[in-house]
Amino acid sequence: MKKSGARGAASRDDDAYKQVPVKPGDDLILSRQCPSVEALYHDGSLELPENANNALILALPPFESQERFAKAMTVSFAVPHSDDARKLPASLRLLGIERISRVLALTDAHLQLLDWIHISLRHRYRGLVPRRSLGNIAQRNYRETQRGRTKAIFTPDSAHADSIFVLGISGAGKTTAVKMVLSMFPMIIQHTEFRGVRAHFTQVVWMMVSCPPNGSVYTLMKGILHWFDENLGTHYVEEIRSRSNTGDLIMAVIDKLKMHHVGMLVIDEIQFAVKSAERADLMGFITSLLNDGQCLFVLVGTPDAGELIEGTIRNLRRVGSRAYIPFEHFPAPADAKRLANSIVAIDFLPEKPDNLEEIVKTLIEVGAGSPAFMKLAWEHTQYMGERAAESKVTPALVRAAVKQAFSLVKGLLEALRKKDMVALDSYRDMAVEQMNTIRKKIAMDRKRRNMKIAPRVDEVSENFSKCVAVLLNVGWPETQAEEFARAKLMSDPTITVEGLLRLALEGKPGNT
Numbered sequence: 128m129k130k131s132g133a134r135g136a137a138s139r140d141d142d143a144y145k146q147v148p149v150k151p152g153d154d155l156i157l158s159r160q161c162p163s164v165e166a167l168y169h170d171g172s173l174e175l176p177e178n179a180n181n182a183l184i185l186a187l188p189p190f191e192s193q194e195r196f197a198k199a200m201t202v203s204f205a206v207p208h209s210d211d212a213r214k215l216p217a218s219l220r221l222l223g224i225e226r227i228s229r230v231l232a233l234t235d236a237h238l239q240l241l242d243w244i245h246i247s248l249r250h251r252y253r254g255l256v257p258r259r260s261l262g263n264i265a266q267r268n269y270r271e272t273q274r275g276r277t278k279a280i281f282t283p284d285s286a287h288a289d290s291i292f293v294l295g296i297s298g299a300g301k302t303t304a305v306k307m308v309l310s311m312f313p314m315i316i317q318h319t320e321f322r323g324v325r326a327h328f329t330q331v332v333w334m335m336v337s338c339p340p341n342g343s344v345y346t347l348m349k350g351i352l353h354w355f356d357e358n359l360g361t362h363y364v365e366e367i368r369s370r371s372n373t374g375d376l377i378m379a380v381i382d383k384l385k386m387h388h389v390g391m392l393v394i395d396e397i398q399f400a401v402k403s404a405e406r407a408d409l410m411g412f413i414t415s416l417l418n419d420g421q422c423l424f425v426l427v428g429t430p431d432a433g434e435l436i437e438g439t440i441r442n443l444r445r446v447g448s449r450a451y452i453p454f455e456h457f458p459a460p461a462d463a464k465r466l467a468n469s470i471v472a473i474d475f476l477p478e479k480p481d482n483l484e485e486i487v488k489t490l491i492e493v494g495a496g497s498p499a500f501m502k503l504a505w506e507h508t509q510y511m512g513e514r515a516a517e518s519k520v521t522p523a524l525v526r527a528a529v530k531q532a533f534s535l536v537k538g539l540l541e542a543l544r545k546k547d548m549v550a551l552d553s554y555r556d557m558a559v560e561q562m563n564t565i566r567k568k569i570a571m572d573r574k575r576r577n578m579k580i581a582p583r584v585d586e587v588s589e590n591f592s593k594c595v596a597v598l599l600n601v602g603w604p605e606t607q608a609e610e611f612a613r614a615k616l617m618s619d620p621t622i623t624v625e626g627l628l629r630l631a632l633e634g635k636p637g638n639t
Contacts, residue, residue: 143339144347144364145353147337148337148351156204157335166317166318168321175249181252208226208473213475227470234304237307237308244423248312248423289424291426294429295454300454305427329359330388334391334392348377349364351380391425467490474520479519493525503532504533511528
C-alpha cells in the first residue's frame, strides 16, 4: 500500500480528527442509542444452521419481517405532539416549533438498507470466532474429533467483505436514514460467557465517522482510532503519535478493526475524498479492508463520489458489493405525502386547518416534495402564523410564509418550482441559515414588544442604554452586556441603573 510522507506540522498538531467520529450523545437520532450493552443471545433456530452457534451473530438483533421493523422504527421516532399544544402559552408554542425538525418519515429505502445490513453483518461474522475467548469451544470440538466423533474445529472465515453505497445529493435524507437504521443495532456488545464458556471480549457492531472536509487520509485514520478511545477507553491515538506516515496509521486501524470484531464501518461525506489529492490513499485503504474481509463498509455521500467508488470496487479482487441505495432528493409521491402529513401534524396555531389535505398538497408544492425544504417551509409557516396571530393554517399562509423566507435566498423559489436538484443542493445551507436569522429576529421582536408594554418604558430604555455603555467601559463584551441588561430589565423593569450595575459587577465574566 502506498505510504504518504510526513505531513505539515499544522495538520498534525490540530485536533481535526476529533471531529471525525459521530458522537451519539450529541446526535439528535443516535442520542437514543445505548453505547454499550451486555451480550444476550437469541435462539439459534432464528438463524441459518451455519450461524446457529456463532456468538457474534446470536448477539445481534434477530432478523424479522419488514412490517415489524417498520412498526418498531415508526414508534421509536415518533415526535410527541397533541392538540393540547395549541393551548400552550405563546412562548412555549414558539419553543415547540423545533419539533418540526425532528420529524422523520420511514421510506422503502430505510427498510432496504436495514435488510442489507442484517444480511451483510451475518456475512461478516460467519466463521469469525474470538479465538482467545472461545478457544475452549475449539478444544471441545478437537477432543470430540479425537474420540472418533469428527467435527470441524473452526468454521472457515468469510472470503471477502461486503459494501453498501448510499448516495444522494445534500438534503435527501441519506445520513438521517443511516442513523435511523443504526439505532436498531447495539453499537458495542460486551461478551462475558457463551454457552458455559467464559468469553470476555468486545464486539463493536458499528462505528460511524465522517470523511474530513479536506479529504485527509491521515485525519480520517486518526479519527477512527479516536472513536475507539472515546467509546472503549483505549489510548490508541497516543500510541501512534510518534508515527510519521499514513501507511502506519492505516495498519493500526486495520489491527484495531480486527481486534474489536468491528462489524460495520460507516463513512459519511465520502464525496470529500473525491476532490482530495489523497484520494488514492483513501480508496487504497478501503480496498485493503474489503479484500481482507475485515468488515462491512457503508459509504454515504453525494453522487459525484459514485463514479470513483464504483470504479474502485469493480477493480477489487474479492469484494462482494451488496447494494447501491440511491436517495432521491424528491421522494416518491407516496413518501412525500407521508412525510408532509407527519410535518403538518406539528401545528401550534389555535385551530385546526379547515382542509388538512389541501394544506398537505400545498406544502408538497412549495417544498417540491423535498424533506429539508418542506420542514423549513412549515417551520416558517408556524412562526409567521404565530407572529400574525392567525387562528389557523391556510394554503395562503403557507405560500406567504415560503415567499417571505425563501425569496431572501435568491433563486431558491425558482429552483423549487423547477425542481432543479443541482441548484437546490447549493441553496439548502443558505436557506437553513436564513431561517435561523429569521428565528433570531422574531425572538428579538418578541422581547422588544414585551419591553414596550412594560411600565415606565422610557426609563427602562434609558437604564438599558446606560448600563450597556458602562459595562462596555469596564470591559464586558458587547453581546454579553446587552444580554445581561436585557434579562435583568425583563425580570424587573423597575430596577434602577445603580441596582442593575451592582448586579452586573457581581456577575461580571470572570468574577466568582
